[in-house]
Structure formats: C-alpha cells, structure tokens
Amino acid sequence: MSAMRVDTKVVMLGKESVGKTSLVERYVHHRFLVGPYQNTIGAAFVAKPIHVGEKVVTLGIWDTAGSERYEAMSRIYYRGARAAVVCYDLTDSSSFQRARFWVKELQNCEEHCKIYLCGTKNDLVQADKSVRQIDFHDTQDFAEEIGAQHFETSSKTGNNVDELFQKVAEDFNDSVFQLIPPGEAGVDLGQKKDSYFYSCCHNN
C-alpha cells in the first residue's frame, strides 16, 4: 500500500471557527462532531476519491487553520491549489472580511486557482432568520464579480456539502479535458497527475 495518488489540490481557507474542518469532516467522513471545538493546528491533509461520471478524481484536501498565527506561512498550504474553498460564517460578518482577504491573496498569488465561496452554518440561519449577517444576493454579486462559485452549506445537516465538492471535482475534470488536445483520446492521466503531483509540492 502506498500513499494515495492525488489528482488535484483543494485548499480550505477562512477565519477561525467558521467551520472548515467541519465541512471536510462532513464530506469525507459523513459526520458532524459535536462537543468542544478544537482549533486546527497548522493544517491537515486528507485525500478523497470522488466519482465524476465514469472517472474517479482524487481530491487532496488541505484543511488549514484559521488562526492569524499561520498567516505568514499560509502560502505553503495553498500554493499550487487548483481550487480554494473560501469559507465564511453566515452568522458572523467579520468572517466575510476575512474571506475577502483570502480572495485577494489568491488573486494575487494563485491565478489558476478556482474560488468557491462558501457560507457555512446554514442550519443556524434556517432556524432563525435574524441571525443571518451575510446577505445571499450581495455575496452572489461578489462571486460573479470575481468569477467564483457560491454555495451556502450546513455541515450539521449536510445540506449542500456534497454538491460543493462535486462541483470542485467536475470543474477540475473539465479543465483537464480542456488541456488535452483533441484526438489524443485514451488520455494518460497518470502522466499528468504525476507531473502535477510533483509540481504542487516541490516547486520553488
């Protein structure tokens, strides 16, 4: 058994306690952990294979810590990422400021990285509309402006979580197809993967 080969790198970004780890937990392990919240230390990596049509795409997901302490070295976590899930808490407007910060950072440093804006803790908003601090339509406009996808999810109920990651995988899959010159059917994805794998962890 050797380490799972990873097709594409996905990074979770956002202010602390917005629910990045919970999102990954829900998606990868189909569970929601209640109990005292534990901050992520540094970052955690998990590989997750996902079906896209006939194919299997393996996402290498980096769940980063939101603490400001790691900001200076956040680049090692998002460098080479093809997708970034930028999370904010629907009930905390300051977390959206932080999301804007990450969007800017990605635009500046990772132009090939697709951005997925993700409003978390949707269940809280559904239970009590008054706790919503981030307007859906404003965010939608912002997403269009920056060419991002926009989701609202709940890790507690699982609402929209699979859809988010499915979209990430599909977009990756489509982009791989775009890169391959027509006529070269029977794509040697393995080749592609290896070179990508190499570049995402060893470049500069």
Next chain:
Amino acid sequence: MEGDVHTHSRASWDGPPPLPVERLRVERCDSPTPGLVEGTEPGAGQQAAMFVHSRSMEDLMAEEEESRGGPQPVAEGDAGSSETTSESSETSETSETSEKGLQAAKERSSLAEGRTKEEDIYSEGWRSHRKHVFVLSEAGKPIYSRYGTEEALSSTMGVMMALVSVVEADKNIIRSIHADGYNMVFLSKSPLVLVAVSRTCQSDKELIRELQYIYYQIVSLLTLTQLNHIFQRKQNYDLRRLLAGSEHLIDSLLGRLDRDPGLLLSAVTCLPLPSSIRDAVSAALQAAKAQSLVFSILLAGERLVTLVRKKDQFLHHMDLHLVFNLVCSSSSSFRDGEGWTPICLPKFNTAGFFHAHISYLEPASELCLILVSTDREDFFSLSDCKQRFLERLRKRNTYQALNEAVKTPSYSVDQVGIPELRHFLYKSKSSGLYTSPEIPERYRSEEEQERLMGLYQELHSRLHHSTRPLLSIYRCGETENLMAWLTSGFELYLCLTPLGTKVQAVSAVNKLLKWIRREEDRLFILSPLTY
C-alpha cells in the same frame, strides 16, 4: 525523628543480577559501583543518549540567576520534620506527617478543575484556585490567564507589571513575594512576564520551572524571533490575537505539570515492550528516512515507543514534552488526516520553525507518528516515509506485537514483589527516561493522584534545593512513608506503606533496583538509533 546518614554501601545493591549474560550487562556489573555511576545505571542506553542530557547553557544560567539574590527559602522543618546536613551533604530527613500535603489535598478536592473562563474574578471560587498563572507583555497587556478572562484581569495584571517595573527601576529583579500563605513568583523573559500565584507547597524554584515551561510553550507556537519582532514594532501589541485558539495548549500543559511525573523529573516514560519488538520498530523508522528528517517519534498515548534522530542532533526533553502536549491536546486534528504544522522546538533553536508531520497509524489507534522535518515543502515525502514505515511494520508482523503491547496495561507494582512498596518513580539520568508502575487503587481518585504527585514534587524540590540540596530523604507519614534517593546515575522516589521501617525501605530500594535492572530492556530504550 532523628535523621541519619546513609552511606553508599548501605543503600547500594550488590552483585550482578542473576540473568541472561549479555556483553552489556557484564560490562555494567563489572564496574565497581554498578548503577551509581552515570551511564551504568539501570535503563542507561548502550550508545549515546537520545536526549540532550547535559543541561543547556540557558538552564545553567537560569539556575545561577535563581541562587543569586533570590529570596531566602521559607523556614525549613515546618510540618514537624527535621533534618541534618552532614559534611558530605548526604542527608536524610524524617518527619511524622506531611501536613502540608494533606491540607493541600483537602483544598484540591473541593475544587473542580477545568477551564472556567467566564469565572467571576471577585468570587471566592476564583481566589481559592491552588495555582494561578498569568502571562503579560512588558507593556502590562494581558496575554494569558489560567482562570477568568484576560479582560477582567487587565487591571490585576497592570498591578503586577507595575511591581515588576518599580523593582526593575532600581536595577533589581523581582523574584517572588510571600504573603498570607501565597507564593507569588515572577519570571521575566523579555518580551514576556510570567507570574504564578500559588498556594501549593512547591518551592519558588519549582514554580519558576513551571513558568519556564509556559514560556517555552508560547515560544514554540511563535518562535522567539517573531515574538521579539512583534513587540519591537509595537510595544502594546495584543498577543492574544496570535495565540487565539491555542490557550488550551497552555491550559493542558499546566494540567500536565500538576499530574505528569515526566515534567517533574525532566524525563519521559516508555511503553513497556520486549526489546526485540522495540528494536524492530526503531529499525523500521530508521529505514523510512528522508533528507529533511531530523527526528522520528512514535508515541503510544503519552508514552514513547521509540525515537530515531539524525546523527548529532539531540532532542531536549522539554521540547519533547511540548510535542506531546501539542499532539495529545489536539488529537482530533490528526486522527483521520495527516497534520502538517510548523513547530518551534525552543530548546533546540528559538529562532525557527521545524515542520511536523503528525498522524495516527490508524484512526482508532493510540499510536501516533511524528516526523520532524526542516523543510516546509516536504510534506509528501514525509507522508511517504510514514507509508514505508507502516509497510515494513506490517510485513514483519511487528505491528501486531506492537498493538498488543499498546493494549496491555503497563505494569502493577505487585509485579515487583515488594510488599511494602506502593508506588515509585525511577529515572535513569543518562537516558533521560523514567519508569513507574500504574497508580495503585488507593491513589487512583483524582484528589489522591494529585496528592501523591504533590508528595513527589515536595521530595523532588528538597533533593534539588538550590542552596541546601539533599542526596536522600526518608520520611514517615500517617498515610505513607516516603523515600527519595539521588545518585549521579539515577533518581528514585518510593512511596511505601506507613507501617514499614526504614530498614525495610532500604532493602526495598535494593530489591527494586535489581528488579529494574532485570526488566530494563523492556522498560527503557537501550539501543536508540540514528539515521
């Protein structure tokens, strides 16, 4: 009640152990005073030690600072004990009871531990905590408080800082204040000031040591370079911004300081394991190396299975405890995925970060592998090291044996076969490792466990007293008799039934040392490896 002087011959143990004759053993037993000389004591490793065991420059300086101009120790011999200091400074001490210990236990039991941040700082409950710890910046800004929120305590911390600066204005350093049953101890480590307010019977020196741990925990999160940089730029920076989410690491370290003999002894304990298995695990770790790898550490819960290091690089036990603390108090982060986090090992280097790959061998396993690397880009090659390590463990069936050992309870003191003996701590100085049986039934409740630790702490602080160190202590109490013995090779603490005599205690020591020698290859890491 009178003290008496031990000689080496009385308390030493005689003859070679009647067991498998290995080269190592023969050599050891041939030495004139086996076990008493550093490097020949039970548990001493064959090759160079795993840890830095000579103390760092910093430790030595800290020591010196303390003895210079430090406050005079509180009168000795309270609680009805007496002691004599002979010329050779080898002394023993006898006392009827340890009232302080009892009283402390009573106080403890009435208090529920745990992070109660919202606590009212004007309440009786807040005041009655046994040990408060505060961290503040030199500008007097609160950074951490063990109990109560920092905001609520900002004026208290302001007063503390005022005390520090008033004294410093005269080119003096404030060390401690003793009043009304409280000890208030200051540790000034620019740009931080740490304060402990304690009602325990710990000495100033012990409290300072604990504050140092907290200081290094903070440095480990940020590096000293970054810490200095921040405060040079902005004197009244609110450091809580950067520590947000890590307060629980400090909380848990403080809890550990109250509970874990390893922090007291400056040593770590090992998972008992047949040496053939341990050697196979070490070899598998050694084989799974990468360019940037400096230390590979395998833990079973809070016990060390093995540690492989780069040649000429040593890990300080304090750094290892900081790693333990990080892993054990954030375990959920590493259960299912692989963690990749910057970590500063301050005793190694306060200026920079290592990068640690942290993962459990299996999600439900207690076995956690920590690979410490110098290269922050090297995640995938370390991830690969882990896979290679696992493959090799599985192929040789070592994994199964290891898993069984993890599930087996450690060992009970009954296995030692000394009826008077209830519990002990034994540290081999040259290896930096200690061993200790499971806590016996009667000490298992939280209060009793803390009381036992309190007794060991007190013995430890007497042995290591900065102005009047002792080499051995014997003390009779109502609830237990205690014995402590310090040689150049080891440190030993015994908890015995209160009905026994001193002669029995001395013979218990001899029997125990023989037993440890016999079991040493299971209890210690005798052949540490390097890559």
